[in-house]
């Protein structure tokens with residue numbers, strides 16, 4: 239069976255998401271990482287409930303923490319990152335997959351960015367699988383902790399007039415308001431297969447829940463952690479991030495409820511700040527699950543955000559999504575995990591000319607020895623031949639259906655659906671250029687398996703969309 243992928247892309251719409259140089263000084267949002275705080279807005283609603291631990295081949299817990307918009311050399315110059323590098327392995331050929339932020343966050347949990355090339359409001363149809371489907375099939379607990387997200391499963395649908403982010407009291411200055419939380423840094427909530435399933439949506443929690451789950455020794459086995467817009471460097475500098483790491487991550491490395499003997503912590507960046515260079519990001523694998531003899535070493539293997547998926551998939555024998563995580567060029571498994579699982583990497587490392595440019599590439603299916611998960615509701619009869627030609631909705635004056643907010647929200651943990659509303663995000667007012675994006679519409683054909691993604695997102699400047 240063959241399945242086509244259709245990708246849209248932007249026409250140089252991008253507004254580079256470089257941080258605004260607002261001079262801000264770090265101050266801790268809570269007394270400690272184990273403490274709840276009114277600064278986090280929503281109080282916790284109790285401890286997460288997890289199934290029994292499922293042992294992995296190389297590690298039992300995976301915690302990824304994403305910092306924002308920083309070139310490799312900038313991070314390498316930071317004292318905090320230098321200190322941390324002695325407690326783990328430095329991956330010095332690790333690449334983000336595109337620009338700007340949101341598509342990278344989508345890629346890291348969904349294996350593709352589906353043609354998205356901006357930070358607009360999107361929701362991705364329910365038949366598109368994510369890492370959550372693979373983890374749940376094996377009863378492996380998962381969670382996402384989003385600092386300053388106001389309530390569990392927050393989709394922003396109840397805040398349409400304010401946009402798709404959350405603005406609250408500025409806790410650093412105590413004056414006025416500040417936007418600390420943005421949906422575009424919360425990859426899983428963008429997927430309807432998560433946002434539209436109550437038990438899944440409620441596993442996307444805030445930092446008061448984190449404090450609670452940590453104290454209860456109930457941090458899940460797979461985690462995605464997004465600090466707020468000041469702590470992740472988006473609005474600040476690498477020095478501010480260093481202060482936050484000193485406050486938050488350093489103590490947690492000594493907390494056995496966080497860093498067990500079998501925990502791997504991936505500290506990485508969504509993308510480089512500079513769009514004109516390749517997308518190499520400073521990335522550390524930390525934690526007691528990283529073999530001690532590797533601490534302080536550098537691993538020059540070519541990795542991408544898809545490696546975070548393929549590494550987890552290899553560790554627990556999860557199969558694959560069949561997208562970037564199955565692309566043999568892009569899916570190298572972290573070497574110490576490859577060794578422990580018998581996975582063979584592709585040999586690309588160092589400054590090899592085989593490392594592709596990662597400014598706006600689209601990835602396609604290339605299964606490697608693993609079963610590909612097919613989400614419920616996927617019509618596997620849809621083939622390249624059967625698919626209609628891409629339609630330019632902008633030319634027809636129609637909105638992109640995946641840019642219309644479906645109105646899913648959770649109030650006190652209960653799903654509430656309001657009528658879909660246009661988000662106003664797709665109007666394409668951007669006039670920026672020079673991001674180095676290539677604007678081609680690509681069609682790729684899968685090889686011998688069916689997959690769950692068979693659509694394209696329409697992008698503001700007006701390309702495409704299928705069915």
Ligand SMILES: *[C@@H]1O[C@H](CO)[C@@H](O)[C@H](O)[C@H]1NC(C)=O
Pocket residue numbers: 265266267268269274275276277409410
């Ligand atoms: C909120 O953050 C400010 C700035 O760090 C701090 O002074 C205050 O104590 C915090 N509130 C709580 C409840 O921790």
Ligand SMILES: *[C@@H]1O[C@H](CO)[C@@H](O)[C@H](O)[C@H]1NC(C)=O
Pocket residue numbers: 375376377
């Ligand atoms: C997952 O848990 C359910 C319910 O406890 C059980 O029926 C199922 O067999 C488990 N699946 C795996 C792969 O362990």
Ligand SMILES: *[C@@H]1O[C@H](CO)[C@@H](O)[C@H](O)[C@H]1NC(C)=O
Pocket residue numbers: 280281282283388389390444446447650
């Ligand atoms: C917890 O529940 C209360 C109401 O019971 C709600 O206002 C609050 O937003 C919830 N907190 C979180 C983090 O979901």
Ligand SMILES: *[C@@H]1O[C@H](CO)[C@@H](O)[C@H](O)[C@H]1NC(C)=O
Pocket residue numbers: 400401402403417420
């Ligand atoms: C929050 O959302 C609004 C409306 O979409 C947008 O104008 C604003 O730039 C966003 N703020 C941040 C910090 O992203």
Ligand SMILES: *[C@@H]1O[C@H](CO)[C@@H](O)[C@H](O)[C@H]1NC(C)=O
Pocket residue numbers: 363364430434644
């Ligand atoms: C959410 O799920 C319900 C069924 O539970 C379905 O009717 C609805 O179309 C879904 N909404 C979206 C946006 O996928």
Ligand SMILES: *[C@@H]1O[C@H](CO)[C@@H](O)[C@H](O)[C@H]1NC(C)=O
Pocket residue numbers: 499
């Ligand atoms: C973790 O490893 C250390 C040293 O190898 C050992 O002393 C300790 O008992 C282990 N802790 C747990 C919870 O396994």
Ligand SMILES: *[C@@H]1O[C@H](CO)[C@@H](O)[C@H](O)[C@H]1NC(C)=O
Pocket residue numbers: 532573574577
């Ligand atoms: C993986 O195994 C190979 C072959 O035994 C060895 O040379 C290499 O050092 C190992 N790498 C890691 C990161 O364990």
Ligand SMILES: *[C@@H]1O[C@H](CO)[C@@H](O)[C@H](O)[C@H]1NC(C)=O
Pocket residue numbers: 565566567568594599600601602603604682
């Ligand atoms: C895998 O990714 C590379 C680099 O982006 C790309 O050139 C190649 O076409 C992809 N392979 C397949 C089978 O799609």
Ligand SMILES: *[C@@H]1O[C@H](CO)[C@@H](O)[C@H](O)[C@H]1NC(C)=O
Pocket residue numbers: 363364365366615616617618620690691692693705
């Ligand atoms: C996935 O769902 C969307 C929305 O319902 C639909 O348009 C699309 O055809 C489906 N794709 C596949 C491959 O079934």
Ligand SMILES: *[C@@H]1O[C@H](CO)[C@@H](O)[C@H](O)[C@H]1NC(C)=O
Pocket residue numbers: 617618619
């Ligand atoms: C897929 O094709 C088979 C065989 O032609 C047919 O029986 C089935 O109804 C089709 N499924 C869908 C969802 O169209």
Ligand SMILES: *[C@@H]1O[C@H](CO)[C@@H](O)[C@H](O)[C@H]1NC(C)=O
Pocket residue numbers: 249630631632633679699700701702
């Ligand atoms: C789609 O239509 C818009 C508006 O007519 C046009 O600007 C754009 O170039 C078209 N996109 C493609 C890929 O043809």
Ligand SMILES: *[C@@H]1O[C@H](CO)[C@@H](O)[C@H](O)[C@H]1NC(C)=O
Pocket residue numbers: 649650
């Ligand atoms: C949510 O919970 C709060 C506190 O328990 C309550 O005051 C409020 O009425 C609830 N909202 C809804 C819509 O049930």
